[in-house]
Amino acid sequence: MNQSLRSWSLIAGSVLLLALTGCSTIGAKPWERARLARASMQLDDHAVEAGIDDHVYFSKEASSGGRGFGGGGCGCN
Numbered sequence: 095m096n097q098s099l100r101s102w103s104l105i106a107g108s109v110l111l112l113a114l115t116g117c118s119t120i121g122a123k124p125w126e127r128a129r130l131a132r133a134s135m136q137l138d139d140h141a142v143e144a145g146i147d148d149h150v151y152f153s154k155e156a157s158s159g160g161r162g163f164g165g166g167g168c169g170c171n
Contacts (some may be wrong), residue, residue: 122130129135138144
């Protein structure tokens with residue numbers, strides 16, 4: 095019985111150690127960051143158009159705080 099408990103403890107410890115270290119290698123390496131920083135890898139690669147769209151959006155929603163709060167600037171909500 096003691097040998098069985100010891101083997102199950104070893105298996106459980108191994109599984110726990112594997113689960114804790116399984117995601118330790120996820121992420122960009124320093125030499126991969128240049129590739130990820132390219133304009134084609136961005137969610138919105140047209141920064142000027144995105145800035146104009148954000149300006150229009152924030153101008154319309156100025157009285158409610160922009161994207162952070164619900165409701166519109168017209169007071170209809």
